Amino acid sequence: MHCVYEFEMNNLKESYDIGKVARQANGSVLLKSGKTVLLATVVMDKNPVEEDFLPLTVQYIEKSYAAGKIPGGYVKREQKPGDFETLTSRIVDRALRPLFPKGFMNPVVITVLVLSADEESDLQVLALNAASAALYLSDIPIRTAVSGIRVAEINGELVLNPKLSDLQNSTLDLYLAGTKEDLLMIEMRSISSEEPQIIPPSAVDPMLDPTLAEEVVVVKKANSYNEDELLKAILFGKEALNEACKLYETTFIESAKEMIEVPLKDEKINENIWVYIDEVYKESIYNAINSMAKSERSEALQDIAKKIAEDEIALEQNWEYELILKVVDKYKRSVVREMILKERKRADGRGLKDVRPITIETNILPSAHGSCLFTRGQTQALVAVTIGERTDAQMYELLTGKGPKYEHFMVHYNFPSFSVGEARPIGPPGRRELGHGNLAKRALEPVVDVEEDKTIRLVSEILESNGSSSMATVCGGALALKAANIPLIDLVAGVAMGLVIEGGEYAILTDIMGLEDHDGDMDFKVAGTKEGITAMQMDIKLGGIEAGILKEALYQAKEARIHILEIMEKAAQEIVVNEENLPSSETLTVHPSKIAEIIGQAGKTIKEIIEKFEVSIDIEKEKGKVKVTGKSKPKVVAACEHIKTIAEKPAREIPKFKEGDVFTGKVKRVVDFGAFVELPGGIDGLIHISKLAKGRVNRVEDIVKEGDEVEVEVLSQKGHKIELALKEVIK
Incomplete structure (x- = not known):
């Protein structure tokens, strides 16, 4: 229809x-x-x-x-x-x-x-x-x-x-x-x-x-x-x-197709196996739940399932290992949820609002522009920052956009399999990696003031993961930016929250680990400053959440965020910036009339500065802005001082020549289109290739070479620009 x-x-x-x-x-x-x-x-x-x-x-x-x-x-x-x-x-x-x-x-x-x-x-x-x-x-x-x-x-x-x-x-x-x-x-x-x-x-x-x-x-x-x-x-x-x-x-509803019958896989568990686990292996399950690392916990549960499969009753009842493992997992889930709801206790012994221990080290990578190793419990992120130029920005194009756009602040999140103890080769980033990187970027972007001529790339390598690695990326990312001496409007921290709800009872969990994420009913990540929230992501597994519970979760997340920010602030005060690694840039503003002297005739002066100090220089003539960029801050500063010296000198009087004046001078430089000759008063004039001889000249070097003494005639003068014609080459 x-x-x-x-x-x-x-x-x-x-x-x-x-x-x-x-x-x-x-x-x-x-x-x-x-x-x-x-x-x-x-x-x-x-x-x-x-x-x-x-x-x-x-x-x-x-x-x-x-x-x-x-x-x-x-x-x-x-x-x-x-x-x-x-x-x-x-x-x-x-x-x-x-x-x-x-x-x-x-x-x-x-x-x-x-x-x-x-x-x-x-x-x-x-x-x-x-x-x-x-x-x-x-x-x-x-x-x-x-x-x-x-x-x-x-x-x-x-x-x-x-x-x-x-x-x-x-x-x-x-x-x-x-x-x-x-x-x-x-x-x-x-x-x-x-x-x-x-x-x-x-x-x-x-x-x-x-x-x-x-x-x-x-x-x-x-x-x-x-x-x-x-x-x-x-x-x-x-x-x-x-x-x-x-x-x-x-x-x-009136246009919907008639529903077909789709068989659902039976979720019922073997009650006999459940009772046997509860009677004989309850303590072993508790110990497995309290195992420190996610990978260790998984192996412990598998070992329990193997032991049960070898028991006499399992052999008598023909209980298969896969079925036993499934019941063990369900039993583990019920234990975790019961501990949280009844005992208000978590698998690792924490209270519902407790944040795992945090350690922070900054600038541990000696050649990186900035770095931070952020560890929270069994979750660890190594975040590195690289500062690039405007041309390093990521170009992209949106279907609804007009022309290309440029991303000057990038956050890339990597999740290698070794971080959870799995033996898989590292591959290209998947949806999860892109999603976590995007969340971290949205959290940090409001406080990062990226200069329009800079590009910042932040890379998070998850070295260990047991919950909330994206929020570890936010915390480590903020400190890595600080460690790279990038000005932040404020520090940003992130925390992952969880929710367990059954019947009329519920519990909100702060700083969830992988177990609580897997067996809980909500995954709720909040990042922000002490003032407020900059980014949030929430997925609800149980079908909905009441406004009152959501409000309580937001305020509980705020308590955790402020606690983490206080630890981060102390770490930020101890940062030692790798000054020798950082690309440096200085912007001078001079009177626009001085720009010509900084450039010099045919770019001679500015080229000498670039070569001598190993810097790059960008100039906005109309505004009188001179931007000096280099890999060594001392050299950038020295180049700036040199430019200031040129700008502060009194303007040199330009010699005046008349059309037809004849002078003798030396060829200073030979280029494809002609030769520059030094004239009286220390100013250079140009003999265009077409003015070297009456006929066609293919190569300037066929007529004159650098250092030759020549006699020239002035054809015209416009300020510094003087056009000459060759009269004679005097060897």
Whole structure:
């Protein structure tokens, strides 16, 4: 049945075309919004997998033709997904995965193709809405709609689903996903504002001409949200989200396919094995739970399962090892949750609000620009910072953007298998690595004031992981930036929170480890300064969370964040900067009339400075700005002093020559286009190759060589620029 549904709500117009295209899929929908068109399809394999997990794959793919573009690079077709595509796939996956019931083992592939793109459309919101509609309309037995929504704060007002151009003026970027009843996912970042300040010339350099125009300088101001402000924005978005899902469900139900029967894998456990473990191996399970490292705990549980499989009762009852291991894992989960809810005690002996011990070492890599080894419990991140030039920025292009963009602050997160004791080779970064790196970047970006002519790359190598490695990256990243002498508006710390809830009881956990993440009901990461939150990410496994519990979790996270920040502040005071490693740059402001003398005739003076001091020099003639950059700070300072000496000298009077004047001088330099000759008064004139002889000259060296004494005639003079003609070569 072909039909079209149109919606206009939450500042968003959508049109869903159903039953027109991709009809071989279990479910498909063509979503249109403005000039944006997305095709979402859902396909399920009829054969379940043997493994005990949900085989769900989400692919969000952008087609270049959607924006009238041809793919860049040597191969002119779409290749591996870009970061935005990968992160969007991850968002859709995290929002839809909770809908699938336990025991669902049939492979499902959800594909979202961007066929046409509007530069004002929020593709992440539309991608989730399209994928959710395709799943809801399919014959897969899921009848719950999920919707995505973005909340911004513009001029102090909360705005739903802003245009991308309006989002540039927002101080908040909050992405929510949920059903008509529950909030399932939160992605949040604060956006720092940029405020123009007028600087008088005397404030830049007291030697400057006071009549010069005042300069407008853009200063970055860090922005964050306190817990109450953030909660208000979340509840504002949640209300709109719930209304949208209700409308989707009541409208789409008439076009949804008849559900097919999908057998669910039996989640029941063998009660006899459970009772046997409880009677004989309870203490062994407790000891395994309290094993220090994640890898050791896993091995201990496997050893227990092997011992049980060798027991006489197991042999009599034909209990298979795989079944025993599954029951052991379920028993372990119940023990962990019971300890937390009943005893208010955690597997490693901590209280619910306790943060694991923290140690910090800075600049442990002698050749790096800045580094920090941040260790929290059994989680360890080695974070290194490299400072580059403007040309080192990462170029990228968005489908909805006009032309390439440049990323001047990069955060790259690596998770090698040895960090969890697994024997796997290191490969390219996957979705998880990109997602964690993106979260850390969003947390740190509001406090990093990257100069427009600089590029900063921060790399986090996870050396050991037992929970919250992304938040360790945030903490270590902030200190590594400090260790590289990069100015931060404030320090940022991050902490991972957890939630265990059963019946009417719940417990909020601070600084969760891997065990609590695996067996808990919520993964909740919060990063920020002492003033407020700069980034947050939340995934809820149990189907929803009450506002009161969310508020309590936010404030408990604040306590932990401040505790961690106090430790970080002490470490920051002890940083010894590797001055000899750091690239240095100094910017001088001189009177624009002095620029010509700094450059020198034909660039002679500036080239001598560059060669002598091993620096690079950028000049803005109109503003009189001279930027000196080099790998050695002492040489940069010396070059600056030399330039100041040139700028402070009284202006040299330029000799005046008349057309037809004849002089004798030496050839100072030979170039492809002619020769420079020294004239009276220490100024050089140029004999163009066309003025060396009456006929054609192929090579300047065929007529004159460096050091030759020549007789020349002045053809013209414009300031320093003097044109000459060769009369005679005097050997």
